[in-house]
Amino acid sequence: MYLTAEKKQEIFKKYGKSESNTGSAEGQIALFTYRINHLTEHLKANNKDHSTQRALLRLVGKRRSLLDYLKEKDIERYRALIKDLKIRK
Numbered sequence: 001m002y003l004t005a006e007k008k009q010e011i012f013k014k015y016g017k018s019e020s021n022t023g024s025a026e027g028q029i030a031l032f033t034y035r036i037n038h039l040t041e042h043l044k045a046n047n048k049d050h051s052t053q054r055a056l057l058r059l060v061g062k063r064r065s066l067l068d069y070l071k072e073k074d075i076e077r078y079r080a081l082i083k084d085l086k087i088r089k
Contacts, residue, residue, distance in 0.1 A: 015030035
């Protein structure tokens, strides 16, 4: 499994302000970004895996909607997060 419980806690600790705060927008976006990067690498090797491609597109859409929410809520947190995660806009 590519995403262990320890890795998940580390992501939420870094971006979600604590490892128990799993519902924060920053933590969710960081987790989605980690999963998107993993699926992107998988698709580079397996370009005909259409179910993974569909899952990747769904994740990108979820992340986009959370980013839009964060942008409306607090633009400074949004800018800091996309800079830190190296997400292009």
